[in-house]
Amino acid sequence: MGSAEPIIEVKGLSTVYYSLRGLVRAVDNVSFSVIRGEVLGVVGESGSGKSTLSMSILRVLPLNARIVAGSIMYNGVDLVRLPEQEMKKIRWHKISLVPQAALNALNPTMKIKEHFIETARYHGVRDKGAVIKKASELLELLRLEPRRVLESYPHELSGGMKQRVLIALALLLDPEVLILDEPTTALDVLTQRAILDLLKDLRKKIDITMIFITHDIAVIADLADRVAVMYAGKIVEIGDVFTVFKNPYHPYTRALIKSIPSVIGSVEEMKPIPGSPPDLVNPPPGCRFHPRCGEKLPVCSEKEPPAVEVKPGHVVSCWLYAAR
Amino acid sequence: MPRTISTSLIEARNLRVYFYVKKGALGKRGIVKAVDGVDLVIEERGIVTLVGESGCGKTTLGKTVAGLLKPTSGEILFRGKSITRMNRKEYMEYRRSVQIVHQDPYASLNPTKTVFQTLSYPLMRWKLVRGRAEAEEKVKELLRLVGLTPPEEFMRKYPHQLSGGQRQRVVIARAISVNPSLVVADEPITMIDVSLRLGILDLLLKLREELGTAYLFITHDFGAARYFSAKGGGVIAVMYLGKIVEIGPAEEIIQHPLHPYTKALIDAVPVPDPEISRKKRMPPLRSLDIPSPLSPPPGCKFHTRCPDAMPVCAEKEPPLVEVRPGHYVACWLYAK
Structure with a gap:
């Protein structure tokens, strides 16, 4: 990866959808940076906001969606405030998207x-x-x-x-940045492996930064340098892939890794996460994961946990690690 | 496969299901041999998981076992009797006993019917309840069984008011409502949120404990195949171009695969551990793509992609032989 120079810096980004049922906070006050030359894996379940995040960066959101707060700094300009004419010069030329259901x-x-x-x-x-x-x-x-x-x-x-x-x-x-939204999801195992191997080779041959969006945490383990775990519109944990997989801090990350039926590990240790993802029109107060969390504290249902850097470059939003 | 005296729940014997399709602009007729000579036994309370790439014939096999497709040749025995030689009463009993859960919980529920209407219909149709009060009791019981509580609340809901996971639970409740002996579950978790997938599989396993249901579970995901079959003490059968190429106890197949195709698939699949997953590389297959099912290769259908192919593989089809107890493989590396 070389120097840890950020190429994209997202700060306090919130994107909402206007729906008949009310405001859907698909991406809610999200901050992170993408480092030049890295593969940043973004993992989350359906409705976690991962695709909305990528569409926000390129400003290719559906008509009923809007970025309501935050900034996306790229090469010294804020993409959120860039006029559409200028944005056209960014799309495909500088930041390119391989869309879902491609x-x-x-x-x-x-x-x-x-x-x-x-x-x-x-x-x-x-x-x-x-x-x-x-x-x-x-x-x-x-x-x-x-x-x-x-x-x-x-x-x-x-x-x-x-x-x-x-x-x-x-x-x-x-382009300098390639955003891939679920690029291997509809593919058979062998084809998926071939695409993953090709993307790895591609990085060696051309100068590119990738944001890789998927629901499959195993694919992230295979390819990404860093991982951002999204839950209900928030990034709950972000850090180096090896560190996060070896020692996940957030209870959601831990549960997500265990919820993957895999060909390795013990079947007895695999288990589903109880409950289901929240309705984003009416998300639970405090930490959005608290209704499903096995380690919740009284504070979790009251106040949103702050982002805490537990180790250099490893940031977690959970009351287990924050000063209360 | 050994031919025991058939007291098995379902037995498929040399089953073939062909589709006749038009090929090209001139409409030349072609045959897709979706299932091409499969022998399969499902015991009472047994679990068989079919795994393979898209187009391998796993869904066709599942639908045929459930009586939704007619075999081109071969037989399906239900409790020892061929389904084509049944009288009407016996055939209806077979159709009630084998139910199916489809992949897409969004497409398999009628959007204009409440959960109660959806679940009470099969109960009425099979005369398992008399009158509305009895139907309500039974529907409540079913909803509790699949973990949709309080049932009074869910009964009144329409599909659009339910999440994907809840819909799939309704679909499962509908399948088990008529007390089937076998449920064919075709990719039941593919469209479900990742964190809820194992919950659906656990539910199916729990229902087997409580109701004695056997399963034919169909998936493209080796991890899910392993979880379901290993937890339920069942087998995994790997399909390729209409054939079962390997079958055996779940952990045995995952830990010690024998067929070069099974090995390639298990080697290729990413795993949630960066150190292990990054050591994986594309297996040395000779071709990435499955050959067209309209003109499958002669001999072993995998030989055009197989890294271990020998001259015999292009000539003769390998028989399914027992290499270890209960572990069968169709490959010339292991056959004489």
């Missing part, structure tokens, strides 16, 4: 090469020859045969191939 993201009536040409054209690059050359390089980097793939329609490619095409497409304009 397997349906390709236009079935367009050849793969047209996807590359169209994307580049929209972002102001008109030299088709140069685009195809760049696309071929990227596809090769992702171990696809450029000649065959560029001339194919999406339906002629397997799921794993389409996923790799989408990663190549996101890398087309040499």
Whole structure:
């Protein structure tokens, strides 16, 4: 990773959805930084706010969502306050997204090469020859045969191939940051392994920072340098992957790791987390995890726990570690 | 597989399920052999987990066992009697005894019906209750059984008022409401929140203790397969292109896989431990993608991807042989 210079710094970010039932606080007062060159894994269950977080960074939120507080500093500018015209120069050029359900993201009536040409054209690059050359390089980097793939329609490619095409497409304009939202979720085990290995190789070959969003904590263990654990719109724990997995501080992180049925470890130690994730229109007071927590204290249902740095770079929001 | 005198709950014998599809723009006919010669035994209260990649035929096999698809050839015996040779009464008894839980709890409940309506319908249809009062009692009992309490509250709810995990519990309650002997659970946890998945599997295991239900559990996830079959003392069967390539006790399959395909899958899956997961690399398969099921390779269907393929593998199909007690594998490395 080299120097720990932050490339993106998020401070006090809150994003809400306006729904008929009321305000949904999908991302609530979240602060963290992304370090240049790292893979930051963001893990959480559905509804934890992890996808909203990534859409907030790129400001590609649905119409009923809005960033209501906080800042996202990137290269000295606050993306939250950047005019839309300027934001267009960031998207794809500087920060790029591989969206969730990406397997349906390709236009079935367009050849793969047209996807590359169209994307580049929209972002102001008109030299088709140069685009195809760049696309071929990227596809090769992702171990696809450029000649065959560029001339194919999406339906002629397997799921794993389409996923790799989408990663190549996101890398087309040499972004500094790549956000991947559940990039291996719909894939079979072997294809998932191939994509994980490719992403690891890619980091060695090109200068890139990745934010990897997933519900699967095992994938984070496999790939990320640091992990941010999200629960009900909050980051509850963030730190180095090896440290967090070896010695998770937050009761939610501990429970989440144990709730994964895995091919390693003892079956007896695996168990579900009791209760279910909260309704974000009406989240529980205090720590949002307290109704499901096995170690809760009286204070947990009253006051929100502050973020505490338990070890250098390892931050936990839990009353077990905060001065009360 | 050994052929015991069939007192087993379900026995599939040389089961084949083919689909006829149009191939290409000219509409040339092709055959997808989704299930291609499977023998499988499910004992009373037994647990069999089918695991494999998408397209391996595991869902087709599950649906066929549940009587939702007609086999192209081969037989399904229910308590020793072929389901095609049953009279109407026997056949209805089989259909009641084998229920299915589908993957998507959002699509498997009628959005216009309350939980009470959904759960009371099968009770009425099978004449298991008489009148509304009795139905209410039974529905309450079912809701308690699947952990949806207080039942009075859940009875009145519509599916959109329930979370994914709660919906799946309603679907499970519906399946067990008619006292089935076997529940085919097809990816029942795939669409459920991660933290709740083991809760659903634990519920199924608890119901087996209380009601004696056997399970055919279908999943693509080796971790879930292991958890369910190991906790329930059952077996894991690995499928590839319509065939069972390996079957045996759960921990035996996970700790000592024999088939190169099973080994590759278990080697590839990420695990929640960075030190172990990072040592994993793509197994040395000769090809990443499953061959088209329209034109599967001859001989062993895995030979085109297998790192250990030998000349015989392209010629003859390997038989399923018992390598260790109860652990069978279809691979020429182990067969003579």
